[in-house]
Amino acid sequence: MALTTSDGLGAALDTDELPMFVVERVQLQFSVAADFVAAQVANNVLVLALSNGRILRIDLNKPEDIDDIDLPKKTSEVGVIRRMFLDPTASHLLICTALGENYYLHSQHKNPRPLARLRGVSIESVAWNPSLPTASTREIILGASDGNIYEALIEATSEFYKKDIRLKNLHRLQDGPITGLWADAPQGKSDVRRLMIAQQSRLFHLSGKIGNGILCSDFAIKRIDEPFVTARDNLVEWVV
Structure with missing residues (x-):
């Protein structure tokens, strides 16, 4: 593998090897009024978290259709989103905040569910x-x-x-x-x-x-x- 300034890791020029991954720009079809604080991508689904507690779920095959999701409580109560974890099928999403609140969101739902038994657990890996x-x-x-x-x-x-x-x-x-x-x-x-x-x-x-x-x-x-x-x-x- 070779390091390229445009894509990160890519196949060496003298081989036919496919790159480990490719970094491409995603043109958002909307404007945002808050900073991005976390992101996950899997199975051609992109999930973005904003500093105001808003979550954007985007099917990259249909980027015009965006699920706009809010945490059930304000960031002043639960903290800013610090991490997210998305499974390889993009079916299951864990959302973790700076104050130890953890939420679960299924791909077919739009209301994150608080995980009471994980309250106070600062999740670092899944x-x-x-x-x-x-x-x-x-x-x-x-x-x-x-x-x-x-x-x-x-x-x-x-x-x-x-x-x-x-x-x-x-x-x-x-x-x-x-x-x-x-x-x-x-x-x-x-x-x-x-x-x-x-x-x-x-x-x-x-x-x-x-x-x-x-x-x-x-x-x-x-x-x-x-x-x-x-x-x-x-x-x-x-x-x-």
Whole structure:
């Protein structure tokens, strides 16, 4: 790969290799009266967050049709949006504010739903489930600024009698926030899940079969007593 001044990383001039990614300008068909504070793109859907709590969801195949969405409370009450996380299918969006409020928004909805059980959790990273999503997120992994790692399952339903989220605290790592998470299912091994966990100076790799005491529910660390101790033989740590 070669670094270009226009696109970032692109294929070298002397090869036919396709670029890892291409950066292209998007011409907005509207004006905005606030600063951009966060953005996510997946599956040809662009989501922009503004400093006034407004969220713009744009299908890049139909950029003239824009979903204009507002947080249910003013930024003076919940804080400015600091991060968003969009799953690879663009079906599920997590919205995180500076004051520790977290919201969920499904692609078919226009009203972000507050996640009461995650109030006060400063989410830094998300590992989406490698299985195709359903009406729910399936099991996902959340990494927090205080080193906590959670497993969550969020339903898209807005029915008042259903819990907004199923949440389980898996473990807490020392030495700062969980800066990155990644999970996958190795090809041809549907009963195996791999999880990468990144901190500022450490990387962890965890691998195991679903339901054998190493991985919980669909793909995270199973909570027995001390999940990382239980899975010690399957945990590899690199110091960066």
